Structures are given as structure tokens and as C-alpha cells.
Amino acid sequence: EPEVTQTPSHQVTQMGQEVILRCVPISNHLYFYWYRQILGQKVEFLVSFYNNEISEKSEIFDDQFSVERPDGSNFTLKIRSTKLEDSAMYFCASSPQGAVAQYFGPGTRLLVL
Amino acid sequence: EDQVTQSPEALRLQEGESSSLNCSYTVSGLRGLFWYRQDPGKGPEFLFTLYSAGEEKEKERLKATLTKKESFLHITAPKPEDSATYLCAARGGSEKLVFGKGTKLTVNP
Numbered sequence: 727e728p729e730v731t732q733t734p735s736h737q738v739t740q741m742g743q744e745v746i747l748r749c750v751p752i753s754n755h756l757y758f759y760w761y762r763q764i765l766g767q768k769v770e771f772l773v774s775f776y777n778n779e780i781s782e783k784s785e786i787f788d789d790q791f792s793v794e795r796p797d798g799s800n801f802t803l804k805i806r807s808t809k810l811e812d813s814a815m816y817f818c819a820s821s822p823q824g825a826v827a828q829y830f831g832p833g834t835r836l837l838v839l
Numbered sequence: 840e841d842q843v844t845q846s847p848e849a850l851r852l853q854e855g856e857s858s859s860l861n862c863s864y865t866v867s868g869l870r871g872l873f874w875y876r877q878d879p880g881k882g883p884e885f886l887f888t889l890y891s892a893g894e895e896k897e898k899e900r901l902k903a904t905l906t907k908k909e910s911f912l913h914i915t916a917p918k919p920e921d922s923a924t925y926l927c928a929a930r931g932g933s934e935k936l937v938f939g940k941g942t943k944l945t946v947n948p
Contacts, residue, residue: 730882757934759934759935767940768939768940769883769928769936769938770938771935771936771937774934776934782933782935784935815880817882817883826871826888827871827873827885827888828885828936829885830875830882830883830884830885831882832881833881833882835880
């Protein structure tokens with residue numbers, strides 16, 4: 727069964743450093759998403775991406791964040807200058823079309839020191 | 840603002856003891872109500888999508904139902920391997936899923 731994959735599984739970085747989180751969505755899916763989950767809190771939406779552009783973003787997704795689909799298979803989330811409060815589990819998700827289920831990857835645990 | 844509230848926060852059952860988890864939602868123009876299972880340190884695993892009041896979906900020991908204000912996840916004769924956090928999420932007029940905090944289910948043998 728096709729799955730969303732994410733790398734790395736864990737990332738430790740120093741405050742102010744840039745990080746890139748990588749995702750390979752399910753191959754025939756057209757919609758891509760990033761969510762995050764701070765320890766003990768709800769899963770929160772960050773951004774959605776369709777047809778090579780951002781279709782929606784939350785207030786969390788400020789100028790420090792960017793997304794890119796550099797080729798036909800990868801989908802990346804970049805945080806330019808990490809803050810302590812960016813420490814969280816980051817999940818990539820994809821769906822074949824708009825109003826159906828989103829399928830999540832295993833996540834990248836980001837720790838900012 | 841769209842909101843999803845789940846109850847209880849935690850539930851302990853004995854193996855075979857059936858129960859229900861609740862998800863109440865306030866979403867403008869619901870376009871889908873989703874149930875996910877999340878194991879510790881893992882990503883949410885899709886279980887069900889419900890689109891309209893009265894709809895029901897079943898998978899093994901799980902059944903999800905939907906009304907105009909709530910959804911229920913019924914667990915019949917649970918087993919220890921059903922232990923997980925169950926997440927409810929709603930989609931309104933936008934792309935995003937709005938999640939509840941989840942119900943942590945523990946099934947003791």
C-alpha cells in the first residue's frame with residue numbers, strides 16, 4: 727500500500743539555523759500539506775499546496791516558512807531561522823483530490839536548542 | 840472559527856468492554872468529518888470519512904457515525920491492540936483539517 731514518507735525522522739538544530747524537512751507524497755496525489763503537533767497539543771495546519779503553489783496557509787506559516795516541490799516526487803518545508811517554539815513533530819500529508827481524506831506521513835521530530 | 844472538541848480525553852476499558860468516543864464540531868459548511876488513529880510518536884493513520892448526517896462507516900471493531908453536530912466512534916469488544924489515541928478532524932470551506940485533541944484509549948487485557 728502506498729505511503730507518505732518523510733526524512734529525517736529526527737532533527738536537532740540550534741536556534742537561528744535553517745532546516746529543511748523532506749516528504750515524498752503518495753505518487754498519484756495532487757494536494758500536499760504540512761501540519762505540526764507540539765508535544766501534548768493538537769495537530770495544527772500549516773499550509774496546503776496544489777498545482778505548484780500555496781493554496782492556503784495558517785497564521786503560523788509566517789515569512790520564516792516556505793514550501794517547495796522541487797521535482798515530481800519531493801515536497802519540502804523550509805524553516806529559515808528556527809526558534810525554540812518551532813520544536814514540534816512535523817507531518818506531511820497528501821490527498822488525491824480536494825475534499826477527501828488526507829494521508830499522513832510518520833513525521834519529523836524537530837528539536838530546536 | 841471552526842472548532843472540534845473530543846471527549847473523554849482518556850478512556851480505560853477492559854478487553855471486550857464496548858464504548859463510544861465523542862467528537863463535537865462547529866464547522867461552517869462541513870465537507871467531511873475524519874477519524875484517525877495515532878500511535879505514540881507516529882503520524883495519524885486514516886480510518887474513516889463521513890460526509891453527511893446519518894452516514895455510518897464500519898471497519899472491524901470500529902463504527903463511526905455522524906449527526907449535524909457530533910460524530911461518534913463506537914468500539915465493540917475492543918482488544919489491547921486497539922489502544923491508541925483517536926483523533927477527530929473536520930473540514931469546512933477551506934483546505935485545512937481542524938483537529939480535536941484526541942481521546943487516548945487504553946484497553947487492558
